[in-house]
Structures are given as structure tokens and as C-alpha cells.
Amino acid sequence: MSPVTRHHRGAVQIDPTLLDDIDWVLDMDTAAAPEVVRPLGDELRDYHRDLSLDYDRDHVEGIHDWLYVREVDSVQRLRASLTPGGAVDAQFLSEVRNILDGLTLSFESECGADPCCNDCKWCWFLLLRDRCDAAFNRAGFSRPAYLDALDYDPDEVWRTRGAAATPAGGA
Numbered sequence: 001m002s003p004v005t006r007h008h009r010g011a012v013q014i015d016p017t018l019l020d021d022i023d024w025v026l027d028m029d030t031a032a033a034p035e036v037v038r039p040l041g042d043e044l045r046d047y048h049r050d051l052s053l054d055y056d057r058d059h060v061e062g063i064h065d066w067l068y069v070r071e072v073d074s075v076q077r078l079r080a081s082l083t084p085g086g087a088v089d090a091q092f093l094s095e096v097r098n099i100l101d102g103l104t105l106s107f108e109s110e111c112g113a114d115p116c117c118n119d120c121k122w123c124w125f126l127l128l129r130d131r132c133d134a135a136f137n138r139a140g141f142s143r144p145a146y147l148d149a150l151d152y153d154p155d156e157v158w159r160t161r162g163a164a165a166t167p168a169g170g171a
């Protein structure tokens with residue numbers, strides 16, 4: 001399998017709890033503050049200098065336990081883009097969606113086909129990726145041709161998964 005990415009511009013309406021759930025699954029409480037991360041992210045986003053593949057710049061001690069600098073930056077920018085009306089910047093939602101997709105490929109798990117247990121980190125990465133896709137679908141963004149249609153409701157599965165494992169439950 002290879003990563004399946006999407007790239008969108010504009011604004012997209014989301015259920016803001018999606019951001020809380022993403023923060024929770026990605027352990028964003030362990031991340032360095034946005035003021036620290038963003039200048040590093042700006043460097044990595046400087047395509048002219050092509051630093052995005054520079055491991056040392058993207059892997060900085062103290063930024064996050066297991067995410068790369070550019071990944072933490074994308075998640076933090078997504079949250080910062082949230083408007084009072086519940087819209088976010090589609091570019092950052094795309095980036096975070098693609099990070100979650102990448103994690104389903106790199107993360108070791110017993111699961112790894114369709115969401116099966118819905119109660120492990122791998123399944124959560126997949127469910128959250130699909131919730132991002134569902135938000136794009138609802139907002140009328142066209143799905144890239146290479147991307148399969150969602151054949152289930154990831155928001156519903158997320159709500160009904162292992163009840164103990166919710167951010168609100170303090171797990």
C-alpha cells in the first residue's frame with residue numbers, strides 16, 4: 001500500500017469534537033507549544049529550500065514523543081484555523097488527514113485491514129482519517145479519483161466504539 005493523499009483549499013465545516021479526538025489520539029498534550037513549533041514548521045514549509053525531507057530538521061527533540069515537527073505543526077495549525085462557526089482551513093485538514101493515513105501504513109498493529117476492533121490506536125487513526133474524509137464529503141469537496149468512497153459512517157462508528165476510551169472519559 002502507498003499513501004493516498006488529498007489536497008484541498010478553502011474552508012470546510014467540521015464537528016469541532018473531531019479536533020479534540022485528533023489531539024487525543026495523537027497525544028498532542030505532549031507537544032511543544034505552537035510558538036515553538038511554528039517557526040520550525042515554517043522552515044520545513046519553505047519548499048524552495050526543500051527541507052521537508054531533512055530528517056534532522058523534521059525530528060527535533062522535545063517537540064513531540066513520536067510525531068515529526070511538520071506533523072505537529074499541521075495539527076496545531078488546523079486547530080488554530082478553527083473559526084467560531086466551526087469551519088477549518090481545508091489545507092490543514094488535508095494535511096492532518098494525510099498524516100493519519102500515513103500512520104495507518106507505518107503503525108504496527110494486529111489490525112490493518114478494515115476497522116476491526118475499533119478500540120486500538122491503528123483503528124483510531126483509520127477512523128479519524130475517515131472522519132476527515134466524511135467532513136470533506138459533507139462539505140461538497142470532490143473526492144480524488146484514486147480514493148475509494150466511504151462505505152460506512154465513521155462518525156457513527158467513532159461514537160459507538162469502546163465507550164471507556166473517550167477523551168471525555170478521561171482515559
Ligand SMILES: [Zn+2]
Binds near residue numbers: 111117121
Ligand atoms: Zn484495532
